[in-house]
Amino acid sequence: MKKILLEYANIIGYTITGLxxxxxxxxxxxxxxxxxxxxxxxxxxxYMATSRENASNKLQQIKENAAVYxxxxxxxxxxxxxxxxxxxxxxxxxxxxxxxxxxxxxxKDKITIQDSYRFNQFFQNEVLNxxxxxxxxxxxxxxxxxxxxxxxxxxxxxxxxxDYLLSAPSYVGNTIQNADAYYVSNDVNRNSIFDLxxxxxxxxxxxxxxxxxxxxxxxxxxxxxxxxx
Amino acid sequence: MKKIINAIFYVLKFLxxxxxxxxxxxxxxxxxxxLNKGFMTTINVFIPFLLLLILFVINLILxxxxxxxxxxxxxxxxLVFAVIIYVGYRAMMDKNxxxxxxxxxxxxxxxxxxxxxxxxxMLYGLCIGNIFFMFHxxxxxxx
Numbered sequence: 001m002k003k004i005l006l007e008y009a010n011i012i013g014y015t016i017t018g019l020x021x022x023x024x025x026x027x028x029x030x031x032x033x034x035x036x037x038x039x040x041x042x043x044x045x046x047y048m049a050t051s052r053e054n055a056s057n058k059l060q061q062i063k064e065n066a067a068v069y070x071x072x073x074x075x076x077x078x079x080x081x082x083x084x085x086x087x088x089x090x091x092x093x094x095x096x097x098x099x100x101x102x103x104x105x106x107x108k109d110k111i112t113i114q115d116s117y118r119f120n121q122f123f124q125n126e127v128l129n130x131x132x133x134x135x136x137x138x139x140x141x142x143x144x145x146x147x148x149x150x151x152x153x154x155x156x157x158x159x160x161x162x163d164y165l166l167s168a169p170s171y172v173g174n175t176i177q178n179a180d181a182y183y184v185s186n187d188v189n190r191n192s193i194f195d196l197x198x199x200x201x202x203x204x205x206x207x208x209x210x211x212x213x214x215x216x217x218x219x220x221x222x223x224x225x226x227x228x229x
Numbered sequence: 230m231k232k233i234i235n236a237i238f239y240v241l242k243f244l245x246x247x248x249x250x251x252x253x254x255x256x257x258x259x260x261x262x263x264l265n266k267g268f269m270t271t272i273n274v275f276i277p278f279l280l281l282l283i284l285f286v287i288n289l290i291l292x293x294x295x296x297x298x299x300x301x302x303x304x305x306x307x308l309v310f311a312v313i314i315y316v317g318y319r320a321m322m323d324k325n326x327x328x329x330x331x332x333x334x335x336x337x338x339x340x341x342x343x344x345x346x347x348x349x350x351m352l353y354g355l356c357i358g359n360i361f362f363m364f365h366x367x368x369x370x371x372x
Binding site for chain 2 (some may be wrong): 003005006009010012013014016017018019020021023024025027028031035038039112113116117118176177
């Protein structure tokens with residue numbers, strides 16, 4: 001009887017040690033794999049060539065539209081303080097898009113997951129906060145501080161776009177932050193980090209382009225306002 | 230040959246144990262300092278380390294060859310401690326970790342914290358395995 005019990009103790013000892021061995025082995029190799037995945041560099045040169053050109057053309061167009069207004073020569077019916085304010089708002093946004101950091105994301109041909117995250121952070125902190133919220137948000141409000149009457153005609157469009165942009169990027173950042181965890185499989189981790197890096201960069205770039213589109217539409221409206229007098 | 234390999238893993242086991250414990254202690258202490266928490270709040274992380282150390286000492290003092298000469302157990306111990314060291318190393322040195330970059334503490338506490346439950350499972354597993362290996366039939370002395 002004692003011999004059988006001792007045999008059982010030995011078997012249980014081997015079983016538990018075996019399970020620990022399996023778990024340790026799994027964790028060691030999944031960590032190696034995870035480290036390798038995180039260090040992966042992704043070539044997005046084809047996608048970025050188009051995006052870069054689009055963004056550059058839009059920015060050029062926005063700058064030209066904003067430059068149409070000149071306080072000294074303006075003879076229109078709108079208040080010049082409002083017109084000046086609009087020009088400053090548009091130019092402030094252009095400065096953010098043309099900043100060194102902003103351009104660095106447009107000029108990347110190879111990205112890592114860190115680049116994806118930093119681009120998302122740049123978009124949220126600089127483009128959304130400093131441009132969309134600080135400069136453009138008031139244009140979408142009925143009690144806008146910019147008292148240009150024709151603003152009401154494009155207000156729903158501005159409001160719709162701003163609401164979309166404000167809700168769009170946070171999930172991308174949260175998804176990337178989840179990339180540090182790999183233990184329990186969930187919807188996020190089913191995608192490989194490789195896909196996550198690319199998809200997040202593309203998602204942020206889409207939001208970036210949409211912000212530029214919004215600014216372009218506003219600048220077009222502004223230009224028409226100046227030319228139409 | 231088996232004896233030599235076992236001896237290597239046996240010595241390695243203690244060295245890796247020290248490394249794993251030291252690294253875990255360092256990360257947990259820094260994590261607590263950042264959160265202004267007392268050390269006692271995370272003492273449960275170190276209980277399995279302590280238990281395992283006590284068991285190792287008992288094995289050593291009582292000359293329990295059924296455990297000390299157990300090659301599979303020694304390899305598993307080395308593997309577990311190596312995993313702990315590797316995870317600790319990554320938490321500090323892997324600069325591709327997004328949260329490491331975001332928070333800028335130099336250690337990815339979130340990543341290491343995720344690992345703590347697995348660390349406990351493995352260490353408690355080794356403790357239980359060790360206890361079961363203690364029970365064995367005494368070797369009959371050769372006449």
